Amino acid sequence: MANARLIIKRLKAVKNIRKITRTMELIATARFKKAMDRASEAKAYTQKIAEIVGDLSAADLPFSHPLLQKRDNEERVLLLVLTSNRGLCGGYNSGVLRQANICLKDLEKSRMNLVLEVSGKRGISSFKFEGQKTDLEFTHFEDKPSFEEVDKVAKRYVDLYTSGAVDRIEVAYTEFQSVARQTAKVETLLPIQDLSTDDKQEQSLAVDYEFLPDAEAILEEIVPAAFKAKLFKCFLDAAVSEQVARMVAMKGATENADEMIGDLSTKYNRARQSQITSELSEIIGGAIALE
Amino acid sequence: MIAANAIQLTVVTPETTLLDEQAAVLRFPLEDGQIGILPGRAPMVGRLGIGELLVTTSKGSIRYFVDGGFVQVKGQSVTLLTNQAGKLDEFSVADIQKTFDEAIEREVKTPAEQAHKQHDIDRNRKLLELLKK
16 A cells, blocks of 8 residues: 555654764764863863963053043944854754844944955855845854964954954854753954953952063053954854754754654555555455355 | 972963973073073063073973963962963974974065964974984
8 A cells, every 4th residue: 555655664764863963972972072072171261361461550550542432433343243154953044144144234224335245154044145235254163163273363353453454343243041041142352341341350369470571552452452362262162053953953853753653663564554455355255246 | 289399380282281390400492581580589470582491300300392372480389371372392493493484485565474484484483403412
């Protein structure tokens, strides 16, 4: 009977898909662990930077640096959107792109000139579909963004900002808060609004530091360093969130496939049984007719 | 707990914590010259230069390479924050020579590119000099 055949075919297809999603889930889990380790190692650096910034602010310096100053009339805004190169990661990309689009609309309303930079093939193709022109595209940031590569981007941004080519730099990415919680958001990178993290400041007040060569020179260097660390953190967060999203999505897909396999097997068994029953009744009917 | 005559040295780069161990003496470049650190140094925050970080421990001394960043001395602990660091013997002379030559040949158009080029030249020249020592 054709019905049972069809069900078998579907069952096979679902089983194959389940194999794929299960493998992807395992890969995503492994990658997530690696990305997570990298992110937590990078944390040591950001924390120390924050600590030194705290030390500096305790030294009663006038905090002035080109990267810290907010400009009165903002005309050109750069938006960097961090998406993934690969799909099959649930709502990860759409979440970031939604936030990015809200930001774009806001900018359009306030008649700002926009520079749009996108990382990740998914984001690029989405903007292409919407007919939004992008100014620069990256596809080389995978699940392990290296500091060297991010540093290049960061240096370019610092130059763009200090030369006045752009007046504000925003980034749309997925912030990693915990394994169960990641939020897509748009953050302002430059001008740096808040250099210090408030939790560190009090304890560092106690130490009276000697600054070599002097506090200004350190400030001059630490502001770009803090910016780079922040941008790097965005990339790392995005990478970790992507893997988490994929892990969750693939887990869901595997579970759904399991359910479907159960359903289809029941259906197949029923179809098979009814086929046998009808054959039997045909034979019996035939036998009776012969009597 | 660390002894009074030791330094707890931590070297951190944005990607990883490279080093976390006890040392007796440290020597590394600040922006304007070498600095040596013994246990009990007064608290300090400084800007690092490009060059060799010499860590002397009870077992002997190890040479590292650091490329800019900051140092913070606070009590017994010394923290070096640097963009790039590595063991000196892990660099290969041929590779460095190649990047050095490339940096010298590189054409630049903007002041930013010039600064970048100069940094590459300085860094690789310093590395070559240290490796040949």
